[in-house]
Structures are given as structure tokens and as C-alpha cells.
Amino acid sequence: MRKFIQRSLAYSSACAALFVFWSVTAVAAPPELQTPAPVIYLADNLDEKDRLGWCIDTLGRGFSEDIQAHSCKPQGGDVQFSLDTDTGQLKSVAFDGKCVIKKETPNETVPFGLVDCAVDEPAQKFAYHQETMELRPSEDETLCVVVGESSRSAGPFMSRSLVLAACAKTEVELKQWIIKQ
Helix, strand or coil: CCHHHHHHHHHHHHHHHHHHHHHHHCCCCCCCCCCCEEEEEEEECCCCCCCCCCCEEECCCCCCCCCEECCCCCCCCCEEEEEECCECCCCCCCCEEEEEECCCCCCCCCCCCEEEEECCHHHEEEEECCCCCCCECCCCCCCCECCCCCEECCEEEEEECEEEEEHHHHEEEEEEEEEEE
């Protein structure tokens, strides 16, 4: 009987520890944003190790025609984007005259590019829904701009894919953006 009680207590303790772990990890936590405005960043820090948050970013160092999600860099730079509310364009701060575009033939891992801004280009128009904090391509507002489910190392920082997904089927923590102008 004594062994049964010890095993029951051990099992109960393990269950309690798992419950506490899941409770803590399931709670959304905002990042400790250090990037200067303007910046567009994910409302949830997810697993960003330094609590810097997730920003829209050019892939690799410096200018790139491909876009990803990346740790928000304290010094800013290529993680700084703004939303032009008049045109609906996501404009790069670091690369003057460059805007985010939903590629014509997007692949699953890199559906966005960075190209010369063109006000009349429908694929460069995005809508921000303040009430849901969703960023959607104006051409198809059933889709949301979301970060990928898994992160990877990116030097001293972290990165994730920046993709399009059905808004109705995407977890909130992967699709809620804050725009700081």
C-alpha cells in the first residue's frame, strides 16, 4: 500500500508540473520591443529567445528581394516597415522606394518580395484590420500575413517564414500584428 501511495504522489506531482508548464507556455506574452518606429511587429513574442519580438524583415543581410519574419533588431534597419494608409503599401524604411509585394507565383516558404513601389500595383496593397490586428492582402482578404509555426537560428537572432494563410484557420498568436508609425 505504501508503494502505491508513493507512486500516486509521484504521478500527481508530475501531472501538476506539466499543468504549470502548459499554463505558463500557453499564455501569450508580448515582446519587449526595442526597435524604433516605424515598425510592424507580431503582438506575441512566441519563442523569440531574447524577447525582442518578430518583425517583417528582408531575407539575409542587407537588401533582398525576399521577405521573412525575423527577431526585431534593437538598432532597427531592415526590420523597419511602415504601412502607408493612403496607398495600402508596406514600405521599407531602410530601402527607400521599396515595397512589399505578394508574389504572382508565390511559393509556400517565400510568398512575399521587396520591389520598387508602384501605387497602381494591386499585389502591393494590404489592409490592416485594427479590431482583429490582422494584416491582409487587399486582393484576397480571406488570407492573412502570418509567421510560420517554427523558428530557426539566424546568427545572434531568430527567423521564421512569413507566409499567407487562411485567416479563419490560423492561430491568433501567429497573425496579430502591431503597427507603430
